[in-house]
Amino acid sequence: MTASNSASASSSDSPMIEVEGLNKWYGDFHVLRDIDLTVARGERIVVCGPSGSGKSTLIRCFNHLEEHQQGRIVVDGVTMTQDVKRIEQIRRNVGMVFQHFNLFPHLSVLDNCCISQIWVQKKPRAEAEKTAMEFLERVQIADQAHKYPGQLSGGQQQRVAIARALCMRPEVMLFDEPTSALDPEMIKEVLDVMVELARDGMTMLCVTHEMGFAKTVADRVIFMDQGQIIEQAPPETFFNNPESERTQLFLSQILGH
Amino acid sequence: MATRTEMIEARRPPDMRRGVVGWLRANLFNGPFNSVASLLTIVLLAMVLWPLAKWALIDADWLGSTREACTGEGACWVFISARFETIIYGFYPDAARWRVDLVLTMMALLIAWLAIPRLPAKRWVGLFALVGFPIVAYFLLLGGHFGLEAVPTREWGGLMLTLTVATVGIVGSLPIGVVLALGRRSKMPLVRSLCVVFIEFWRGVPLITVLFMASVMLPLFVPTEVEFDKLLRALIGIMFFWSAYMAEVVRGGLQAIPSGQEEAAKALGLGYWRRMGLIVLPQALKLVIPGIVNTFIALFKDTSLVLIIGLFDLLAIIRAGLTDSNWLGFATEGYVFAALMFWIFCFSMSRYSQYIERRLHTGH
Ligand SMILES: Nc1ncnc2c1ncn2[C@@H]1O[C@H](COP(=O)(O)OP(=O)(O)OP(=O)(O)O)[C@@H](O)[C@H]1O
Ligand SMILES: [Mg+2]
Numbered sequence: 001m002t003a004s005n006s007a008s009a010s011s012s013d014s015p016m017i018e019v020e021g022l023n024k025w026y027g028d029f030h031v032l033r034d035i036d037l038t039v040a041r042g043e044r045i046v047v048c049g050p051s052g053s054g055k056s057t058l059i060r061c062f063n064h065l066e067e068h069q070q071g072r073i074v075v076d077g078v079t080m081t082q083d084v085k086r087i088e089q090i091r092r093n094v095g096m097v098f099q100h101f102n103l104f105p106h107l108s109v110l111d112n113c114c115i116s117q118i119w120v121q122k123k124p125r126a127e128a129e130k131t132a133m134e135f136l137e138r139v140q141i142a143d144q145a146h147k148y149p150g151q152l153s154g155g156q157q158q159r160v161a162i163a164r165a166l167c168m169r170p171e172v173m174l175f176d177e178p179t180s181a182l183d184p185e186m187i188k189e190v191l192d193v194m195v196e197l198a199r200d201g202m203t204m205l206c207v208t209h210e211m212g213f214a215k216t217v218a219d220r221v222i223f224m225d226q227g228q229i230i231e232q233a234p235p236e237t238f239f240n241n242p243e244s245e246r247t248q249l250f251l252s253q254i255l256g257h
Numbered sequence: 258m259a260t261r262t263e264m265i266e267a268r269r270p271p272d273m274r275r276g277v278v279g280w281l282r283a284n285l286f287n288g289p290f291n292s293v294a295s296l297l298t299i300v301l302l303a304m305v306l307w308p309l310a311k312w313a314l315i316d317a318d319w320l321g322s323t324r325e326a327c328t329g330e331g332a333c334w335v336f337i338s339a340r341f342e343t344i345i346y347g348f349y350p351d352a353a354r355w356r357v358d359l360v361l362t363m364m365a366l367l368i369a370w371l372a373i374p375r376l377p378a379k380r381w382v383g384l385f386a387l388v389g390f391p392i393v394a395y396f397l398l399l400g401g402h403f404g405l406e407a408v409p410t411r412e413w414g415g416l417m418l419t420l421t422v423a424t425v426g427i428v429g430s431l432p433i434g435v436v437l438a439l440g441r442r443s444k445m446p447l448v449r450s451l452c453v454v455f456i457e458f459w460r461g462v463p464l465i466t467v468l469f470m471a472s473v474m475l476p477l478f479v480p481t482e483v484e485f486d487k488l489l490r491a492l493i494g495i496m497f498f499w500s501a502y503m504a505e506v507v508r509g510g511l512q513a514i515p516s517g518q519e520e521a522a523k524a525l526g527l528g529y530w531r532r533m534g535l536i537v538l539p540q541a542l543k544l545v546i547p548g549i550v551n552t553f554i555a556l557f558k559d560t561s562l563v564l565i566i567g568l569f570d571l572l573a574i575i576r577a578g579l580t581d582s583n584w585l586g587f588a589t590e591g592y593v594f595a596a597l598m599f600w601i602f603c604f605s606m607s608r609y610s611q612y613i614e615r616r617l618h619t620g621h
Contacts, residue, residue, distance in 0.1 A: 066522050084528070091526040102521035106539050107620060116525035147346060148619040161521075168525060 004114070013075055016041045016172050016203045017062055022071035024227075025059065031057050032068070034225040044204045046235075047216040049224035051251060055207045058224070059174045062205070063094040067188055076171050090118060094178065101157040101175040103149035103164070106207060110145040113164045121168070128167075131198030135163040139193050155186030165195075173197065175206040215239065223247045307531075311594070320405055331550045336587040337594050341577050347414015347569050353406055356397045357417050363390060364424070371610060374616065387428070410488040414569035418597065420486075422495060422560040422570065423602075426603035427553050433541075434503025439533060452504070459501035464562055467494040472566040492564050499556045506548040510541030519548055543617050550610035571598060 015038045022035035031054045039045060039137070047055050060066040062075060064087045075079040076088045105156035106113050117123045123131075136142040137160040141152075149157055158178055165173060167255070179187045191213050198204055198217045214221050214235055221238040223231045223246075231238070231247045240249050285295040318332025319338075327333035337344070346354050367386045370376050398421070401407035413421070440452035459467070471494035472487055514537055522532040542549070564573035575591040578584060 062523055065523060066542075088526050088528060092526060094524070096521075096524035097519060098521065100517055102515075102517035104518065104521070104536055104540075106617075108542065114528060119531050119535065120526040150619055164525070 013041075015039060015074075016043070016076060018074040019074070019204070020072045022058075022061065022068055022073065022108055024054075024061065024066065024068045031069075031227050032061070035056045035229055036205070037222075037229065039203065039205060040200050041171075044198050044202075044217050044219050045206065045222060046218040046220075046256075047205065047222045047224060048211075048214070049211060049230075050249070051176050053224045054227040055224055056176050059176060059205055060209060062174060063091050063096055065096075086122055087107075088120075092168060093171045095168060095170035095173045096179045097158070097165055097173065097175045099181050101149070101161045101181075103161055104147050108146055108148055109141070109152070109160050110150065110162060113167045116164075117167055131167055132163070135166045136160070138166070138196075140164045144242070149165065153186060154182045155189045158182065158186075158190045162190075162193055163198070172203040172205065175204065177207050177209070179208065179210060211254065213241070223250065225250070284404060291326050297591065302591050317483060327587075332593070333587060334594075336578070336584055336592065337585075337591045343578070344571065344574055345416045347574055348416055349408060349414070349417065350406070351401065353408055355403070356400070356408075360394045360397050361417065361420070363393070364420075371401060376584035391428075394439065410486055413488065415574045416571050418563075418568060419560050419571040421488075422563060422568075426495045426556045426560065427506075429492075430499035430552075430556065431549070432501045435538065436456050437500060437506055438507035438511055441504065447504050455497075456501045456504050458507070459498050462498075464498055464559055465565060466497070468562060470494070470564050487566065488568060491566060491568060495556070495560070495563075501553060502552050502555075503549065506545050507541065508553055509548065510545035511537065513544055517521050526609055543614075546610050546614050546617075550606055557603055558599055559608070561585040570607035571595060576608045 017037070017039040019035055019037040022032055023030070024032040024035075035058060047059065049055050057066055058177050061068050061073060061080075064080060067082075068080075076093045078086060078090050078093075080087070080090060094223065095156075105114070107115065110129060110132055114125065114128040117128035117131060118125060121128075133142055136145055139162055141156055141159050141163070144152060144160075145158060149160065150192065152160065162178075178194070179190050182190065187210070191210060194204070194206070194213065195217055200243060204217075206213075206218075218235050220232055221235050222229055223242075223244075224240070224244050233242075238247075239251065242251060260539070273543045286292040296570070298332070314330045314331075318327050318331065318333045318335055323338050326335045342354075346357055349357055367382065367390060370382050371379065371386060376382075396402055397405070398417075399408065399410070421477065437452050437456055440448050441456065443449045443452070462470075468491055471490040475490055517533055518536055518540065522536045525556050527535065547586060561570055561572040563570050572595050579588050579591055
């Protein structure tokens with residue numbers, strides 16, 4: 001880590017995430033094409049688009065779960081490189097919630113939330129557990145802290161996954177379709193937690209097809225198709241006056257006409 | 258939202274079967290076909306088991322110390338009891354046998370401590386079992402330091418040799434196997450190729466060949482000044498041979514863990530060794546406990562192959578007894594006893610693994 005990195009990491013007016021000319025290929029397949037994107041601190045962005053358009057791939061580049069071949073990604077002032085130390089530094093600042101929760105089934109809910117605090121942040125166990133209980137309280141699942149993930153419902157598991165990510169006190173949260181593996185009656189309890197989080201000023205990048213969530217929470221909606229950002233606009237403009245034809249088509253399909 | 262804080266224990270269904278007669282009726286004689294099948298099985302079992310029990314227990318001779326004690330009809334266990342000490346200690350000098358006793362007792366205590374969940378301080382006991390105990394056992398068994406008489410390994414034998422080989426094999430092959438399995442999945446091509454070559458080499462060679470190579474060929478390549486103990490060579494060969502098998506068992510477990518687990522661990526900022534040690538391996542190893550124990554059992558039984566390079570393990574020492582001119586003609590007793598000893602150890606491992614599997618189940 002260089003001096004300039006740590007300096008910019010602490011300044012609050014620099015963007016949270018900066019992406020310039022991002023290109024990515026899977027073999028011959030061009031998944032991400034010339035992506036430019038700036039996410040301001042505290043901004044809430046919803047990413048939508050048809051299946052296979054590269055939404056997951058894009059946000060997974062921001063914590064290097066996917067490697068990009070061209071372009072520049074700067075997260076919280078730290079430029080993404082191949083360097084493992086730097087990648088881990090970025091990951092400490094970026095929380096992620098997955099479609100399939102990905103809780104650790106061999107650890108209790110509490111340990112799921114403590115493990116990275118203890119081993120990455122080197123906190124004493126008691127302190128880690130205190131933080132964990134705080135966040136489990138916030139997602140209203142503290143009473144299940146000693147159960148194993150396999151004993152919880154999908155909605156409960158996803159709320160634990162959110163708490164687990166928050167325990168690291170990340171600067172930005174990435175959500176990859178957090179509600180699409182859930183039964184309809186559980187979607188609301190997870191969305192409620194996310195809305196709450198947005199109100200508290202968390203920077204959020206959220207891939208979702210929950211257009212209600214986008215309308216109430218998002219500062220900006222991004223539409224992707226075939227690896228490109230086709231359109232980005234505040235939700236009112238995006239839903240009422242979409243510019244591109246592809247967006248209109250997508251919206252008409254997803255809003256069920 | 259009403260949530261329980263306690264899990265409700267799964268209850269057994271109400272028991273419809275009352276007493277022995279009820280159980281028999283419900284399980285063995287429910288219907289004409291089952292009744293006939295049950296009767297036939299019972300008759301067949303009796304036909305096989307009765308002569309065995311008669312030979313091994315009822316008509317057997319138990320007391321005495323010489324051949325005269327054997328009266329003929331059944332098994333003569335005096336053959337075993339007369340040479341029991343040799344079967345346990347091999348040619349280990351009488352005066353030093355307390356050292357073997359001490360090591361075996363320590364080992365039994367350590368295993369019991371680690372195996373019984375209620376006992377505390379597992380981490381420290383485990384650490385001692387893996388680091389302290391081997392050092393203590395090495396100095397006690399081999400001697401030559403601290404005023405203990407040196408006992409070269411060619412005087413080792415019997416059960417203590419079998420247990421030494423099995424323990425070193427088991428304790429050595431698991432970690433080496435884990436490292437090989439991780440290496441085989443590594444993104445670094447050099448590491449991966451090395452592991453693949455290592456695994457495929459050892460898996461492709463019969464254990465007997467490995468032992469022959471260790472005892473006959475290795476001395477040809479290693480300069481003669483380097484004194485390389487025969488037992489040590491066998492131990493290394495056995496460890497590497499079984500670690501290759503272990504690696505494949507563990508790899509099977511690693512492949513069964515969904516990639517989301519590692520991704521979640523990455524996203525939390527955990528580094529490679531932490532991801533493996535805290536997230537992936539605990540799940541993978543738990544999944545392949547049956548395969549691991551299967552390998553342990555195979556390893557335990559195959560320790561008897563060391564007899565072909567002139568080491569006197571449990572089986573070899575019993576076989577040696579068969580050629581004793583005072584005790585000709587007791588091969589059956591010898592082999593049955595050897596089989597029983599091996600069976601006791603292997604069956605214990607099998608039962609313990611089943612118990613551990615149930616204990617580690619967290620409902621997914
Ligand atoms: N590991 C991979 N190797 C090759 N192709 C891949 C890989 N992962 C994803 N792809 C392809 O890249 C494209 C983008 O995938 P991505 O998962 O980012 O889509 P998405 O927009 O998240 O879709 P969905 O809404 O279905 O989740 C898809 O066409 C997919 O088939
Ligand atoms: Mg996706």
